[in-house]
Amino acid sequence: MFLYNSTSHKKEEFKPKDSSIVKMYTCGPTVYHYAHIGNLRSYIMEDVLEKFLRYSGYNVKRVMNITDVGHLASDADTGEDKMLKGAKREHKSVMEIAQFYTTAFFEDCRKLSIKRPDVVEPATNCIGEYIGIITRLLEKGYAYQSGGNVYFDTSRLDKYYVFDNYSEDDLEVGVREGVEADENKRNKNDFVLWFTKSKFEDQALKWDSPWGVGYPGWHIECSGISLKHLGEDLDIHCGGIDNAFPHHTNEIAQSEAYLGHPWCGYWFHVHHLNTNTGKMSKSKGEFLTVSLLEEKGYDPLAYRLFCLQSHYRRGLVFTWENLDNAAGTYQKLIAKVAALDPDAPGDVDPSAYEPLDGKFRAALGNDLNTSLAVTSVYDVLKAKTNDKTKLALLNAFDRVLGLSLTEKAAEKRKENAKSATVGGFLIQGEDDPDVNQLILARQAAKKAKDFAEADRIRGELKDKGIELTDIPGGVQWRRV
Numbered sequence: 202m203f204l205y206n207s208t209s210h211k212k213e214e215f216k217p218k219d220s221s222i223v224k225m226y227t228c229g230p231t232v233y234h235y236a237h238i239g240n241l242r243s244y245i246m247e248d249v250l251e252k253f254l255r256y257s258g259y260n261v262k263r264v265m266n267i268t269d270v271g272h273l274a275s276d277a278d279t280g281e282d283k284m285l286k287g288a289k290r291e292h293k294s295v296m297e298i299a300q301f302y303t304t305a306f307f308e309d310c311r312k313l314s315i316k317r318p319d320v321v322e323p324a325t326n327c328i329g330e331y332i333g334i335i336t337r338l339l340e341k342g343y344a345y346q347s348g349g350n351v352y353f354d355t356s357r358l359d360k361y362y363v364f365d366n367y368s369e370d371d372l373e374v375g376v377r378e379g380v381e382a383d384e385n386k387r388n389k390n391d392f393v394l395w396f397t398k399s400k401f402e403d404q405a406l407k408w409d410s411p412w413g414v415g416y417p418g419w420h421i422e423c424s425g426i427s428l429k430h431l432g433e434d435l436d437i438h439c440g441g442i443d444n445a446f447p448h449h450t451n452e453i454a455q456s457e458a459y460l461g462h463p464w465c466g467y468w469f470h471v472h473h474l475n476t477n478t479g480k481m482s483k484s485k486g487e488f489l490t491v492s493l494l495e496e497k498g499y500d501p502l503a504y505r506l507f508c509l510q511s512h513y514r515r516g517l518v519f520t521w522e523n524l525d526n527a528a529g530t531y532q533k534l535i536a537k538v539a540a541l542d543p544d545a546p547g548d549v550d551p552s553a554y555e556p557l558d559g560k561f562r563a564a565l566g567n568d569l570n571t572s573l574a575v576t577s578v579y580d581v582l583k584a585k586t587n588d589k590t591k592l593a594l595l596n597a598f599d600r601v602l603g604l605s606l607t608e609k610a611a612e613k614r615k616e617n618a619k620s621a622t623v624g625g626f627l628i629q630g631e632d633d634p635d636v637n638q639l640i641l642a643r644q645a646a647k648k649a650k651d652f653a654e655a656d657r658i659r660g661e662l663k664d665k666g667i668e669l670t671d672i673p674g675g676v677q678w679r680r681v
């Protein structure tokens with residue numbers, strides 16, 4: 202497959218270092234609040250990437266961190282700790298907040314058909330790993346202690362700035378975000394590896410370290426967790442585009458300084474979900490969640506389809522009208538799939554299957570062109586082949602797209618079967634042939650004016666827990 206690599210700024214043929222396994226790392230959520238649907242756009246697209254790699258025959262090991270410490274309000278290590286902010290807001294402990302919002306995050310993922318990564322690691326589980334890395338960085342002269350904290354020294358690197366989406370001005374994050382510059386830093390891009398109590402007295406979680414009681418910086422957690430579970434060579438590192446700088450730049454700096462060799466082959470960045478007023482973000486206070494979409498009557502998978510309809514390297518504008526369009530498309534697709542007959546005669550026809558599957562693979566193999574992959578679904582529906590072949594293709598595509606089209610279509614078929622007309626007589630209820638037969642026998646008895654028999658059958662059904670209601674032209678039944 203070809204994948205755009207943010208470090209080389211071009212599409213490259215994807216080749217894992219070890220052909221037997223793809224090592225993939227994803228920056229996980231900071232669990233101080235619900236994930237908003239912008240965050241989830243990133244996780245949906247990363248999920249498609251993982252699933253397509255598996256579809257292409259690769260084994261994948263995917264690791265995700267859960268940020269439950271060290272992520273400050275500004276990514277440049279200034280401001281309040283986000284977890285502390287969440288705990289204060291809800292009068293709970295940091296660990297309670299972390300647990301609650303981690304569960305909520307994976308519940309949202311489940312609703313959006315986002316697979317849980319193979320390894321999910323809370324940042325607070327790996328303090329020993331961070332201390333080990335920081336110790337070696339100090340030994341190698343890539344870090345220094347200042348004002349009670351340990352900083353990474355970016356002036357020691359040959360190359361610090363590697364992604365193309367930020368200008369030099371953006372590098373001065375402290376200035377941009379209106380927060381005071383950290384006087385302890387030797388260079389403006391230096392970042393904190395370890396904070397001690399000298400800086401944040403009210404930090405809830407602290408650990409002993411060679412540099413005093415304190416806590417790790419945010420950037421070190423992803424390097425530490427990746428190195429712990431995936432070893433010295435990483436194939437793909439994912440995240441939202443806002444993570445590119447400074448977070449990922451700093452991850453590269455410290456990991457390569459620590460290892461003494463290149464670290465990650467491909468950087469995959471998902472662009473933002475925006476509203477008409479700009480980027481959707483938690484810090485703005487108002488943001489949309491999966492639960493809110495559900496409250497408004499949307500199927501979360503309609504939002505997944507909405508995301509798949511655009512390319513991950515383009516910003517996506519969220520409006521209710523846009524979501525309505527996706528929801529309409531989703532329902533129409535389900536209806537079309539429901540019209541296929543799973544019991545139709547014939548077998549899967551390879552001469553029809555292979556080229557349609559090939560088109561789907563080619564779309565996703567070209568830098569994950571998900572909107573073209575969705576078009577492949579329509580190609581299948583329109584194709585001149587039998588329903589078995591179409592359903593087999595749709596089931597296969599769904600292993601990547603995750604839209605549950607065939608499952609939802611099966612439900613719809615059941616719904617449709619609920620209302621059947623037998624010999625001009627309407628029966629509304631489940632499609633249960635035994636019950637239908639008794640209902641028709643009762644109807645025949647009524648027609649023959651054998652009311653005793655009709656009542657006997659009603660009684661027999663009642664004993665089975667089935668209640669009948671006569672409706673115009675037929676009968677409605679339900680289990681009670």
Ligand code: AMP
Binds near residue numbers: 472
């Ligand atoms: P956070 O929980 O803030 O650490 O962010 C979780 C993930 O969501 C990160 O990969 C971010 O880069 C990503 N992200 C944040 N805001 C957006 C957005 N508006 N659209 C897409 N992804 C986002």
Ligand code: ZN
Binds near residue numbers: 227229440448
């Ligand atoms: Zn990260």
